[in-house]
Amino acid sequence: MRKGLLYGLLFTSPAILGFIIFTLGPMAASLGLSLTDYNVFKAHTAFVGFDNYSRLFSGEDDLFYKSLGITFYFVLLRVPAVIIISFVVALLLNMNVKGRAVFRTIIYLPSIVPAVASAMIWMWLLNPDLGLINSALRWLHLPTSNWLYSESSVIPSVVLTTLWGIGGTVIIFLAGLSGIPKQYYEAIEVDGGGWYSKLRHITIPMVTPTIFFNTIMAIIGSFQVFNEAYILTQGGPNNRSLFYVFYLWRTAFQDTEMGYASALAWVLFIIILFFTFIVFKTSKSWVHYEGGERA
Amino acid sequence: MRQSKLALSAGYAALFLISALFIIPFVWLLRSSLMDLSQIFTMPPEWIPRPFHWDNFHRALTTLPFGTFFTNTFIIVVGVLIGTVVTSSIAAFGFARIRWKGRDAIFGILMSGMMLPAAVTLIPSFLGWKTLGFYDTYYPLIVPAYFGGGIFNIFLLRQFYLTIPRDFDEAAFVDGANYFQIYGRIIMPLSRSVLIVVALFSFLGTWNDFMGPLIYLKSDRLFTLALGLQMFQGTYTAQWDLLMAASAAVVLPCVVVFLIGQRYFLEGITLTGLKG
Numbered sequence: 001m002r003k004g005l006l007y008g009l010l011f012t013s014p015a016i017l018g019f020i021i022f023t024l025g026p027m028a029a030s031l032g033l034s035l036t037d038y039n040v041f042k043a044h045t046a047f048v049g050f051d052n053y054s055r056l057f058s059g060e061d062d063l064f065y066k067s068l069g070i071t072f073y074f075v076l077l078r079v080p081a082v083i084i085i086s087f088v089v090a091l092l093l094n095m096n097v098k099g100r101a102v103f104r105t106i107i108y109l110p111s112i113v114p115a116v117a118s119a120m121i122w123m124w125l126l127n128p129d130l131g132l133i134n135s136a137l138r139w140l141h142l143p144t145s146n147w148l149y150s151e152s153s154v155i156p157s158v159v160l161t162t163l164w165g166i167g168g169t170v171i172i173f174l175a176g177l178s179g180i181p182k183q184y185y186e187a188i189e190v191d192g193g194g195w196y197s198k199l200r201h202i203t204i205p206m207v208t209p210t211i212f213f214n215t216i217m218a219i220i221g222s223f224q225v226f227n228e229a230y231i232l233t234q235g236g237p238n239n240r241s242l243f244y245v246f247y248l249w250r251t252a253f254q255d256t257e258m259g260y261a262s263a264l265a266w267v268l269f270i271i272i273l274f275f276t277f278i279v280f281k282t283s284k285s286w287v288h289y290e291g292g293e294r295a
Numbered sequence: 296m297r298q299s300k301l302a303l304s305a306g307y308a309a310l311f312l313i314s315a316l317f318i319i320p321f322v323w324l325l326r327s328s329l330m331d332l333s334q335i336f337t338m339p340p341e342w343i344p345r346p347f348h349w350d351n352f353h354r355a356l357t358t359l360p361f362g363t364f365f366t367n368t369f370i371i372v373v374g375v376l377i378g379t380v381v382t383s384s385i386a387a388f389g390f391a392r393i394r395w396k397g398r399d400a401i402f403g404i405l406m407s408g409m410m411l412p413a414a415v416t417l418i419p420s421f422l423g424w425k426t427l428g429f430y431d432t433y434y435p436l437i438v439p440a441y442f443g444g445g446i447f448n449i450f451l452l453r454q455f456y457l458t459i460p461r462d463f464d465e466a467a468f469v470d471g472a473n474y475f476q477i478y479g480r481i482i483m484p485l486s487r488s489v490l491i492v493v494a495l496f497s498f499l500g501t502w503n504d505f506m507g508p509l510i511y512l513k514s515d516r517l518f519t520l521a522l523g524l525q526m527f528q529g530t531y532t533a534q535w536d537l538l539m540a541a542s543a544a545v546v547l548p549c550v551v552v553f554l555i556g557q558r559y560f561l562e563g564i565t566l567t568g569l570k571g
Contacts, residue, residue: 004393004394004395004396005395005396005397007389007393007395007474008389008393008394008395008398009389009395010389011385011386011388011389011390011393011474011478012385012386012389012390012398012401014382014385014386014441014442014443015382015383015386015389015405015442015443015444015446015449016401016405016443017442017443018382018439018441018442018443019404019405019408019442019443019446021442022416022420022439022442023408023411023416024408025419025423026415026416026417026418026419026420026423027411027415027416027419029419029422029423030415030416030418030419033418033419089313092306092309092310092313093310095302095303095306096303097303097306097307097310103310103313103314105554105557106314106317106318107313107314107317108553108557109317109318109321109550109553110317110320110321111499112499112502112549112550112553113546113549114502114503114505114520114521114524114545114546114549115503115505115521116505116520116521116522116524116525116528116542116545117524117542117545117546120524120528120538120539120542121320121323121324121539121542122320124323124324124327124535124538124539125320125323130335130336130338130340130535132319132323132340135338135339135340138339139339164317164320168496168499171492172451172492175488175489175492179458195299195302209454209458213450213451213454217447220409220410223412224412224413224414226505226506227505227506230505230506230509231505231525231528245412245414248414249414249506252417252418253510258418258422261418262415262418262419264414265412265414265415265417265418266415268412268414268415269410269411269412269415272410272411272412273407273410276410289457289458
């Protein structure tokens, strides 16, 4: 034996300790808080059982259902868009083109732009009267939009602004693609297969771990979108971009209702857990590991 | 790998188009940051500033103490980066290359932590740091990075470590190596590329972090660039020339860092270690 348990725990101890201090502890505290009416400005805090949760689901708080619906809509639009576009861009970048490094840099560059600066740029690009995008649409004689300022277009507009920052996802795809041994493609060429067979029988199966990773991250990230709501729209117009976490932040740090906000946080956690669980459950049937982990 | 001429040309066309779409917002940012307001409002839009208003930058950056904001951001970024790279690679090694009882169960629990919305731990963490007297300091922003460096990074590194053939470890064991040597001499050199990716993500994540500083920092003198810019926007709403100049100034340093670091970064993603 190589004392696997001892070394395993030794190597993972910083992470396990961190998990206990910065995740498990606060998590338990949050669950506890969600069962109270804790409010920073109230002298007494009482245990209220599941009152916060029943208040959420009773429909008394219509902003809860509203923010939930808006967030689902956003996730449904954004996750497939991010995965498909990033994968296609990565495939293009993985071709034997000249100036690959330049293209790659250009596509990655927007993701290093700080969220606040990116928000400023997009507010300005999407400005209904003076923005570049509407000017271009007018020039092409296409219908313009109020983008972030209209109830019907605000969510797709926010999705659009986040697509500018897919560079990170593209790079992870590219790392996955460049890890595919060239011999595999040569084998297909010997058999007379074209680009489609290569894509279908080599590329896609070989990058399934990357697709898996990127999908999970996109789901988790999209459910928790906050910066865009805070900086771009402040939840508007008319609460039409009241993203869940923005609503939660407002409840906790503006209304200082930290007990109720903790209940909001737990509901979000359960939702994210559920969707991630589904992706994990299905992964056995479509994710392919070359290393052949034999646990 | 061979590619047909047609496919290659279509690839070029698509890449040029996509690159143009990705780069236009930068051009729009730059041109707006160098124009005066009257030219910014011209319809149809003009692309070349006449004249170049370099003073926009001076005006934008002196209205608020952006120098201090830059230093503050830098301190936090360096602190987080070191903690993340060191502790996440150690943890990922323990989860990917050592077999021990309960490993996958513990990893699964940590993973569920990744699905845990930051919002769940946010409120108690905030109250905890505040109780300890660390509200309005950098401790809440830096210290957690030294405990595993984020489950995201451990997951990414573990995914990569799992693709490295086990035969390498087995051979090393036969030669009498222990886990520390396997980590230091086999896995680390092979995973340099992924470690650089983790370092870059960590850098960008911290640089871009908005919610953390928003919640933990109160004093203007401790503000990061992100908070400073947000404050600026709140004050100068319709001053698109100054807003764009301030934004460009915030974007520029990370573009420079990225362009300096990208040689390693691009090397990193092409060297997957599998060939080694």
